[in-house]
Amino acid sequence: MAESSTSYIRLVQHLIEACLCFNLSKEKCIEALDKHANIMPVITSTVWKELEKENKEFFHAYNKAQEDKILEMETLQKIQKKLSEASISDSK
Numbered sequence: 001m002a003e004s005s006t007s008y009i010r011l012v013q014h015l016i017e018a019c020l021c022f023n024l025s026k027e028k029c030i031e032a033l034d035k036h037a038n039i040m041p042v043i044t045s046t047v048w049k050e051l052e053k054e055n056k057e058f059f060h061a062y063n064k065a066q067e068d069k070i071l072e073m074e075t076l077q078k079i080q081k082k083l084s085e086a087s088i089s090d091s092k
Contacts, residue, residue, distance in 0.1 A: 012039055012047045025066050 019029035033039040
């Protein structure tokens with residue numbers, strides 16, 4: 001049974017690593033593995049947390065990049081909104 005559990009955890013780890021290659025956030029990874037691999041979110045979350053403990057520097061940089069990506073998207077949305085509002089006021 002322990003060998004089976006170990007291989008299952010390795011599978012989840014491998015799938016998480018694939019999610020990381022696609023720059024998925026922890027939440028999106030949990031969602032994807034639940035939907036496409038039928039892996040319970042609590043399992044993915046637990047394995048992710050263990051990977052974070054073992055690879056602190058990597059995950060610090062990864063999480064920072066994720067935050068930067070979110071801020072960049074929010075900034076772009078604000079700019080697009082301003083441009084759209086300017087375009088509407090110019091056409092009046």
